Amino acid sequence: MTIPALELNDGHSIPQLGYGVFKVPADETERAVSQALEIGYRHIDTAAIYGNEEGVGAAIAASGIPRDELFITTKLWNDRHHGDEPNAAIAESLEKLGLENVDLYLVHWPTPAKDDYVHAFAKLIELRDAGLTRSIGVSNFLVPHLERVVAETGVTPAVNQIELHPAYQQRDVVDWATEHGIRIESWGPLGQGKYDLFGTPAIAEAAAAHDVTPAQAVLRWHLQKGFIVFPKSVRAERLRENLDVFGFELTDAEMAKIDALDPLDGSGRVGSHPDDVN
Numbered sequence: 163m164t165i166p167a168l169e170l171n172d173g174h175s176i177p178q179l180g181y182g183v184f185k186v187p188a189d190e191t192e193r194a195v196s197q198a199l200e201i202g203y204r205h206i207d208t209a210a211i212y213g214n215e216e217g218v219g220a221a222i223a224a225s226g227i228p229r230d231e232l233f234i235t236t237k238l239w240n241d242r243h244h245g246d247e248p249n250a251a252i253a254e255s256l257e258k259l260g261l262e263n264v265d266l267y268l269v270h271w272p273t274p275a276k277d278d279y280v281h282a283f284a285k286l287i288e289l290r291d292a293g294l295t296r297s298i299g300v301s302n303f304l305v306p307h308l309e310r311v312v313a314e315t316g317v318t319p320a321v322n323q324i325e326l327h328p329a330y331q332q333r334d335v336v337d338w339a340t341e342h343g344i345r346i347e348s349w350g351p352l353g354q355g356k357y358d359l360f361g362t363p364a365i366a367e368a369a370a371a372h373d374v375t376p377a378q379a380v381l382r383w384h385l386q387k388g389f390i391v392f393p394k395s396v397r398a399e400r401l402r403e404n405l406d407v408f409g410f411e412l413t414d415a416e417m418a419k420i421d422a423l424d425p426l427d428g429s430g431r432v433g434s435h436p437d438d439v440n
Contacts, residue, residue: 171320176266178390243281302324325431349392377400
């Protein structure tokens, strides 16, 4: 199976569908990632704060898959934005991953109360230029954060990884990012099970029409919107199911019905607000 790749604004490309290890326990990570790699995933998304970079690294080492066939993302945690801490942080992540560089390094949250995210992103530019990461980006950034980063560093992030699912689509952030060539990555693409996404008629009907599961219908919606997505599971059957989303296409009408699930008042958010994470 060939997973589509999207071009980033720095000329590199990224597999549009990957495997996320958020909340995968450290002692299960090697097995889970090894399983994902065997099934066909080549894009793995982790973070320092997840506490499972070692497991990801062990699975990569055991896989025998050439490094250039893998796309590995990790992230800079909130208490390491200042001074030269980003340099130390990526060095620690690379050691745990057993890699010389990652494909994408992200500022995990803007932590606006500390007002040091511009400095953190400026340090990421240096890390990229030093060859420790191929691409750099941000996560959970809102439009004002993005505007400042671009204005004050002169560099546009390659991606912005944000909470995004049918009930919370962050259209203002997506529109700004699209206008500036920033790719959107959806975290919590299925709503993290915190509301009855699969029971909504728009999802259930689309799934039935294409003889797929509701989860597959939602993932297909993300892909057709041009988003990068990496659902998390530790079950092989679900890993296979999440990867099996390239053999059908939602109609314009089905897409529009799913688009309409966002109440637009922000009430669909299931995660933390970026202004509150510091």
